[in-house]
Amino acid sequence: MQEYVIIVAAGSGSRMKSVLPKQFLDLGGQPVVARTIQRFYDYNNSIGIILVLNHDYVEFWKDLCRTINFNVPHQVIAGGVERFDSVKKGLAEIKSTDGIVGVHDAVRPLVSNHTLISCYHMAKEVGNAVPAIAIHDTLRQVDGGISKTVNRDHFRVVQTPQCFEINLMRTAYNQEFNPSFTDDASVVESAGIKIVLVEGNKDNIKITTPEDLALAKSLLSQ
Numbered sequence: 001m002q003e004y005v006i007i008v009a010a011g012s013g014s015r016m017k018s019v020l021p022k023q024f025l026d027l028g029g030q031p032v033v034a035r036t037i038q039r040f041y042d043y044n045n046s047i048g049i050i051l052v053l054n055h056d057y058v059e060f061w062k063d064l065c066r067t068i069n070f071n072v073p074h075q076v077i078a079g080g081v082e083r084f085d086s087v088k089k090g091l092a093e094i095k096s097t098d099g100i101v102g103v104h105d106a107v108r109p110l111v112s113n114h115t116l117i118s119c120y121h122m123a124k125e126v127g128n129a130v131p132a133i134a135i136h137d138t139l140r141q142v143d144g145g146i147s148k149t150v151n152r153d154h155f156r157v158v159q160t161p162q163c164f165e166i167n168l169m170r171t172a173y174n175q176e177f178n179p180s181f182t183d184d185a186s187v188v189e190s191a192g193i194k195i196v197l198v199e200g201n202k203d204n205i206k207i208t209t210p211e212d213l214a215l216a217k218s219l220l221s222q
Contacts, residue, residue, distance in 0.1 A: 002099035004048040006090035009106030010079030035109035049074035102161030112201040123163035131200030132156035159200040
């Protein structure tokens with residue numbers, strides 16, 4: 001069964017406080033997004049990789065690939081206004097009716113090979129798989145200025161790639177956009193599909209701030 005990944009990198013990254021979007025910042029000698037693409041290629045060198053960028057940076061990325069001699073095969077397309085639109089455009093590039101497609105944040109370059117194996121293999125078995133990790137900090141719920149402790153065992157931190165059978169995902173993305181769609185799992189879940197969680201990896205952080213980038217550099221050096 002053919003595997004695909006839609007790597008979403010169409011955001012501006014304003015929280016990074018950088019002129020250059022976070023996906024292009026240097027991480028151990030390579031742009032963040034290059035390391036992300038490489039992770040998927042190392043997992044499966046026949047995987048179909050679709051990179052969705054802000055239209056203003058499509059040519060920038062192509063030029064950067066030539067400059068740094070980055071040759072991992074992948075397709076580059078321009079994204080939409082919302083993440084939902086970008087994923088939908090990426091999905092439209094896949095012509096196959098059989099296979100598994102993962103959706104991954106471009107700024108999660110430290111996803112482990114074990115997590116990729118778990119996500120794609122579980123999705124092949126049951127139709128979908130979403131990586132998540134347990135919470136070890138104490139949580140408090142705030143409502144109307146009043147806070148109370150909640151049972152952290154009932155919660156998980158969700159990561160990517162979120163993997164789905166292609167036709168299931170196509171059906172889910174035929175819905176109209178809803179602001180409650182915060183990730184692909186929420187889109188698929190709203191179509192009546194039960195989401196299956198698999199164990200993620202704690203180093204699979206999302207780089208959104210300078211502190212995140214510093215942590216990623218430390219983890220990479222280890």
